[in-house]
Amino acid sequence: MDFLFSYIALAEVYVLLGLSTNLLVGIAGIFSVSQAAVFGVGAYIVAQCLMTETMGFVPAMLVASLACIALNVLVTLPSLRVSGDYFVVTSFGIQLLATAVFINWTQGTGGANGLPGIPPPDLFGFALESNLHLVMLTTVAVALGCLAFRLIMRAPFGRLLRAIREDELAVAAAGKGVLQAKVSAAALAGAFAGSAGGLYATFLSFIDPVSFDLDASILLLTMVVVGGARTLAGSIIGPFLLLALPQVLTFIDIPTTIAASARQLIYGVLLIAFMLFRPQGLAGEKL
Amino acid sequence: MLALQLLVNGLVTGSALGLVAISFSLIYSTTKIFHVAHAGVYTMAGYVAWSLASRGAPDIVTLAVTVAASMAMGAFIQHQLYARLERRRATPLVVLIASLGALAVMQNVIAAIYSPNILQFPVPWGSKMVVLGGVRLTWTQILTVIASLAAYGATIWFFHRTILGKQIRAVASNPFLAEITRLYPQRVYVIVVAIGSAIVALPGILVPLDLGLQPYSGVTPLLTATIAMIAGGIGSITGSFVIAIGIAVLQNLSLLVIPGEWSIGITFFIFVIFMLFRPTGLFAAAR
Numbered sequence: 001m002d003f004l005f006s007y008i009a010l011a012e013v014y015v016l017l018g019l020s021t022n023l024l025v026g027i028a029g030i031f032s033v034s035q036a037a038v039f040g041v042g043a044y045i046v047a048q049c050l051m052t053e054t055m056g057f058v059p060a061m062l063v064a065s066l067a068c069i070a071l072n073v074l075v076t077l078p079s080l081r082v083s084g085d086y087f088v089v090t091s092f093g094i095q096l097l098a099t100a101v102f103i104n105w106t107q108g109t110g111g112a113n114g115l116p117g118i119p120p121p122d123l124f125g126f127a128l129e130s131n132l133h134l135v136m137l138t139t140v141a142v143a144l145g146c147l148a149f150r151l152i153m154r155a156p157f158g159r160l161l162r163a164i165r166e167d168e169l170a171v172a173a174a175g176k177g178v179l180q181a182k183v184s185a186a187a188l189a190g191a192f193a194g195s196a197g198g199l200y201a202t203f204l205s206f207i208d209p210v211s212f213d214l215d216a217s218i219l220l221l222t223m224v225v226v227g228g229a230r231t232l233a234g235s236i237i238g239p240f241l242l243l244a245l246p247q248v249l250t251f252i253d254i255p256t257t258i259a260a261s262a263r264q265l266i267y268g269v270l271l272i273a274f275m276l277f278r279p280q281g282l283a284g285e286k287l
Numbered sequence: 288m289l290a291l292q293l294l295v296n297g298l299v300t301g302s303a304l305g306l307v308a309i310s311f312s313l314i315y316s317t318t319k320i321f322h323v324a325h326a327g328v329y330t331m332a333g334y335v336a337w338s339l340a341s342r343g344a345p346d347i348v349t350l351a352v353t354v355a356a357s358m359a360m361g362a363f364i365q366h367q368l369y370a371r372l373e374r375r376r377a378t379p380l381v382v383l384i385a386s387l388g389a390l391a392v393m394q395n396v397i398a399a400i401y402s403p404n405i406l407q408f409p410v411p412w413g414s415k416m417v418v419l420g421g422v423r424l425t426w427t428q429i430l431t432v433i434a435s436l437a438a439y440g441a442t443i444w445f446f447h448r449t450i451l452g453k454q455i456r457a458v459a460s461n462p463f464l465a466e467i468t469r470l471y472p473q474r475v476y477v478i479v480v481a482i483g484s485a486i487v488a489l490p491g492i493l494v495p496l497d498l499g500l501q502p503y504s505g506v507t508p509l510l511t512a513t514i515a516m517i518a519g520g521i522g523s524i525t526g527s528f529v530i531a532i533g534i535a536v537l538q539n540l541s542l543l544v545i546p547g548e549w550s551i552g553i554t555f556f557i558f559v560i561f562m563l564f565r566p567t568g569l570f571a572a573a574r
Contacts, residue, residue: 025380029378029380031380031383031384033387078559078562078563079562081566082562082566084379085321086517086562086566088321088323088383089510089513089514089517089558090558090562092506092510092513093510093514093551093554093555093558094555096506096507096510096551096555097551097552097555100548100549100551100552103548104546104548104549214506218387218391221384221387225384257402258398258399260403261395261396261398261399261403261502262395262399264391264394264395264398265391265392265395265396265399267388267391268387268388268389268390268391268392268393268394268395269388269392270388271384271385271387271388271391272368272385272388272389272392275372275377275381275382275384275385275388276368276371276372276385279377279381287378287380287381287384
């Protein structure tokens with residue numbers, strides 16, 4: 001039962017991340033491999049706030065979300081002003097830079113050893129320690145995230161984003177601010193990824209740089225690609241399926257030394273296969 | 288004295304990086320595809336060369352087979368992946384995701400076969416030292432500079448003096464018009480990616496001769512090379528080569544003040560400066 005709970009809670013954290021990646025990649029059409037970096041920034045901020053006891057869980061989550069919004073705005077504003085391919089370079093750069101910071105800034109992040117002993121989240125003075133409570137917390141968070149995603153999709157802003165993905169020039173000709181809309185989408189994606197990071201840190205009570213590297217970003221992209229772009233169902237199916245994959249792999253007898261590469265290899269194959277044969281994913285719209 | 292040594296080291300790394308930048312720039316300016324999987328071809332070249340060298344193949348055979356293998360891999364990716372996606376009118380985002388998938392596949396196949404640990408080349412002459420005016424250089428480093436300058440010169444000659452080179456430039460500047468004159472853009476794209484992959488095989492062998500091989504080490508040089516390409520002006524071979532050397536020299540000189548693990552930060556800082564003040568690059572062709 002405990003195993004099931006932790007699987008669900010972890011998958012729900014990744015659903016939040018999937019929503020974030022879907023907003024950026026699926027809806028706004030901006031390719032990004034720095035989602036894991038933003039996720040990591042959120043996780044480390046919440047971990048530090050709780051470990052130094054400077055503030056409670058809820059304000060720490062707010063701080064993390066705001067920091068990730070600021071990070072994404074700072075990153076997208078100069079590069080998207082020029083062109084989409086400049087943002088590809090920027091997002092690779094941010095991802096590698098963030099990994100360097102997570103590994104080398106030992107004071108703030110614990111370096112390669114990570115940060116152990118992150119206290120459990122507390123809501124209004126009530127500490128959530130058992131796995132059941134944590135699952136309830138992540139479920140509430142995911143429900144809120146899904147609601148927000150749905151509202152955004154149906155709002156004029158969501159239509160604007162989809163229009164930009166279809167034809168940027170036409171939207172600009174209609175007098176809409178293309179750059180502004182894209183940066184706002186990135187900011188929203190930052191808020192989602194940052195709060196997912198906070199939940200991840202408090203749920204696992206241990207974080208290390210491996211969870212937030214380039215491979216993690218590729219995994220997030222694979223989740224959205226497999227699930228499907230621009231739909232709620234897609235953002236939910238992708239994480240649940242792909243997080244079950246390592247468990248399935250343990251049934252097949254492969255040496256532990258190559259288990260990690262085998263997993264990443266499968267993500268790569270999935271990315272290529274879905275792009276070639278089913279760009280809309282399992283339950284999404286055409287990318 | 289240390290500064291002089293670092294300057295020379297920068298020139299050596301820079302000339303190898305320059306070749307990565309040239310090859311990426313050729314592919315990008317012609318096909319308009321952000322060929323992330325190029326980092327995989329670069330890594331693969333090193334491992335092919337290592338396998339041959341450690342089985343005692345003569346150096347010239349190793350070089351020839353490695354270059355041929357890289358060309359074949361590059362042409363395969365263009366012909367079987369990018370051309371297929373192009374026929375389905377895939378968006379640049381879809382092509383980019385597929386390319387990232389190809390990179391993940393190549394890196395992890397290599398990691399599964401050769402283990403993710405560092406491998407050293409079994410070449411005894413490579414690490415022999417020469418002292419020139421107080422600067423210590425290995426034979427590998429001297430060879431790197433000579434080979435890079437020769438490859439740079441050959442590329443310039445090829446694109447300005449041969450028919451095929453001119454045809455490629457014609458397709459790069461306007462594929463639609465080129466098609467009218469009985470050039471087949473898709474065929475030219477395969478040739479260009481093959482040539483780019485052949486060029487990138489050189490640094491792919493020479494850099495690991497000095498520093499050793501690792502399956503995931505291709506992304507950072509590729510990122511630095513794309514930054515050099517953008518800062519040098521997209522489409523300018525000389526621009527990307529010169530700026531790549533400049534970036535490597537700056538990175539090495541920065542070691543005097545900042546520890547080496549932050550060098551990615553220096554590279555990225557240069558990119559942000561260019562993006563803000565001169566997004567078309569230094570050597571951009573007049574439009």
